[in-house]
Amino acid sequence: MVETERRKISLTGIKPSGEPHLGNLVGAIRPALELARTGDAESRYFIADEHALTGAPAAGDVASWTRAVAATWIAAGLDPERTVFYKQSDVPETFELTWILSCVTGKGLMNRAHAYKAARDRNTAAGEEPDAGVNLGLFNYPVLMAADILVMEADLVPVGRDQLQHVEIAADVAGSFNHRYGESFRLRIPEAVVPPETTGHTLPGLDGRKMSKSYDNYIPLFLPAPKLKKLVRRIPTDSTPVEAPKDADSSAVFQILAQFAEPDVVADTRKRLEAGGVGWGELKNQLADVLEAQLAPMRDRYEELVAPGSELDAILARGAEVAREQAARELRGVRRAVGVGA
Ligand code: TRP
Numbered sequence: 001m002v003e004t005e006r007r008k009i010s011l012t013g014i015k016p017s018g019e020p021h022l023g024n025l026v027g028a029i030r031p032a033l034e035l036a037r038t039g040d041a042e043s044r045y046f047i048a049d050e051h052a053l054t055g056a057p058a059a060g061d062v063a064s065w066t067r068a069v070a071a072t073w074i075a076a077g078l079d080p081e082r083t084v085f086y087k088q089s090d091v092p093e094t095f096e097l098t099w100i101l102s103c104v105t106g107k108g109l110m111n112r113a114h115a116y117k118a119a120r121d122r123n124t125a126a127g128e129e130p131d132a133g134v135n136l137g138l139f140n141y142p143v144l145m146a147a148d149i150l151v152m153e154a155d156l157v158p159v160g161r162d163q164l165q166h167v168e169i170a171a172d173v174a175g176s177f178n179h180r181y182g183e184s185f186r187l188r189i190p191e192a193v194v195p196p197e198t199t200g201h202t203l204p205g206l207d208g209r210k211m212s213k214s215y216d217n218y219i220p221l222f223l224p225a226p227k228l229k230k231l232v233r234r235i236p237t238d239s240t241p242v243e244a245p246k247d248a249d250s251s252a253v254f255q256i257l258a259q260f261a262e263p264d265v266v267a268d269t270r271k272r273l274e275a276g277g278v279g280w281g282e283l284k285n286q287l288a289d290v291l292e293a294q295l296a297p298m299r300d301r302y303e304e305l306v307a308p309g310s311e312l313d314a315i316l317a318r319g320a321e322v323a324r325e326q327a328a329r330e331l332r333g334v335r336r337a338v339g340v341g342a
Contacts, residue, residue, distance in 0.1 A: 007040070007041060007042045008041040008042070008155040008156055009041060009042050009043075009044060009153055009154045009155050010035065010039060010041035010042065010043045010044070010154065010155070010156040010157070010158060010193070011044045011045070011148070011152050011154035011156070011157055011190075012032060012044075012045055012046075012157060012158050012159060013046050013048035013051065013088065013145070013148055014028070014045065014046070014047050014048060014069055014073070015048045015051050015052055016048070016049055016062065016065035016068070016069040017052055017055060017057075017065065017213060018065060019065070019068060019213075019220050019221075020068060020069055020072040020220070020221045020222070021211060021213070021218035021219055022218065022219045022220075022221060022256065022291075023203045023205065023210070023212060024072075024221070025072075025076060026201055027201045027202055027203065028160065028201075029073060030201075031158075031195060031201055032045065032158060033073075033076060033077050035158055035193075036078070036079075036082060041155065042084075043082065043083040043084070044084040044086075044154070044323065045073065045078065045083050045084070045085050046085070046086045046087060046088050046091075046148070046319075046323070047069055047070050047086075047087045047088060048145075048148065049062060049087055049088055049089050050088050050094075050095075050144065051088065051141065051144060051145070052065070053137060054135060054137040054138045066087065070087070070305075070312060070315075070316060071302050071305035071306040071310075072221060072222075072302060073085070074301070074305055074312065075298045075299075075301040075305060076298060080315045080318065080319060084319050084322045084323055085315060085316065085319040086316060086319035086320045086322075086323040087316055087319075087320065088148060090316070090317075090319075090324065091151070091323050091324050091327050093151055093324065093327035093330070093331040094147045094148055094151050094327060095144075095147070096331060097151050097327075097330075097331055097334060098140070098144050098146075098147040100177075100334055100335075100338055100340075101143050101147055101150070101173050101177065102140065102143045104173065104176040104177045104180055105143055105146075105173050105176065109172065109173075110140070110142065110143070113139075113141070113142050113165065113169065114162075114165050115138065115141060116134065116139055119133070119134050119138065120134070141166075142165075142166050143173065145166045145167075145169075146169060146170035146173045146174070149167070150170060150173075150174055150177075150187045150188070150330070151326075151327045151330050151331065152323070152326055152327065152330070153326070153330060154188070154190045155188065155190060155191065156190070156191055156192075157170075157190050157191065157192050157193060158192075158193040158194075158195075159192055159193070160194070160195075161194055163192075164192050164194055167191070167192035168192065170190055171189050171190055171191070174187040174188070174189050174190070175189065177334075181338055182337075184336070184337055185333045185336065185337040187334075203256055203259060204252035204255055204256065205217030205219075205252075206218070206219065206234050206235055206236070207236065208236050208252055219231045219232070221295060221298070221299075221302075222295070222298075222299045225292050225296075228288060228291060228292060228295075229288040229292075232253075232284050232291065233281075233284055233288075235252050235253050235256070235284065235287075236252060237251065237253060237280035237284075241279075242277065242278070242279035243276050243277055245273070245274050245275060246273040246274065246276070246278070247274075248269070248273045248274065251273070251280075253283050253287050254269065254270070254273065254283065256287060256291075257269060257286065257287045257290060260290050260291055260294050261290045265290070269283070269286065
């Protein structure tokens with residue numbers, strides 16, 4: 001078969017598993033938006049709402065986190081004219097492909113997936129049955145993710161390090177499919193794009209560990225100013241006296257500031273800390289002001305979008321239309337190759 005030249009497709013999924021926080025903005029949203037703006041590939045970003053179900057959240061939570069996360073990405077600058085933006089649940093072709101792929105996926109491969117193995121290890125350590133509380137959704141998670149990727153013919157999949165294995169599994173599964181059925185139709189083999197270790201896209205949270213929903217140590221993105229200030233005051237600091245010189249880089253407050261303030265402000269703050277005479281309380285006030293200035297316009301846009309009946313629905317509907325057209329085409333090829341639905 002002759003391949004016609006086409007632009008590469010870069011695709012990533014965002015699992016709506018909680019209220020968006022500062023760590024998500026710095027660690028995931030900004031780098032992905034930067035990639036969509038500057039990369040050569042055509043970008044497709046989607047909310048992986050069906051993936052969120054493996055954690056058995058309440059229905060109301062899935063619905064409201066999905067809307068909140070979608071509104072956050074648009075408020076943060078995602079341009080739906082440039083990036084196809086949709087909800088996983090709006091592309092039903094994905095779920096048929098999940099089944100077909102599961103029939104070319106070795107169970108042993110899934111046994112080795114990190115998330116499943118970690119759940120088993122936790123159970124074993126707690127003296128429970130290894131599979132206690134493990135649903136088949138958690139076990140099949142990587143197959144659904146493979147379907148997300150393969151149904152869109154993605155070439156590149158930008159993900160954090162924790163998702164690298166899943167993209168490798170998707171490539172393996174595509175290989176198995178092609179091996180079995182590839183005479184007349186081949187799935188595209190995707191490749192993960194992982195940010196280099198040194199990019200510093202992690203933020204410390206309210207207990208000094210990485211800011212994360214699982215540690216419950218995060219600062220939500222869209223808080224009213226007084227609440228934001230209150231949380232900033234809870235970021236841990238050491239007991240260096242006001243007049244003493246301070247090490248900027250080991251301070252969680254400074255690390256957060258460095259991601260939000262202008263570079264000259266960051267450099268100046270570093271100098272003032274190292275010179276001594278600036279207390280942690282003063283630094284926290286500065287951080288609260290910087291955050292408020294950066295986040296206030298985004299918060300206004302977010303509030304508009306997240307409201308019921310906003311333009312968000314039309315944005316997602318348009319994205320779904322483009323995504324489904326692509327998915328339907330790919331699924332037609334897959335169905336023909338495996339011999340169903342003729
Ligand atoms: N599993 C990813 C996460 O938890 C989200 C995701 C779902 C995804 N489907 C995807 C990422 C496809 C990239 C491509 O973060």
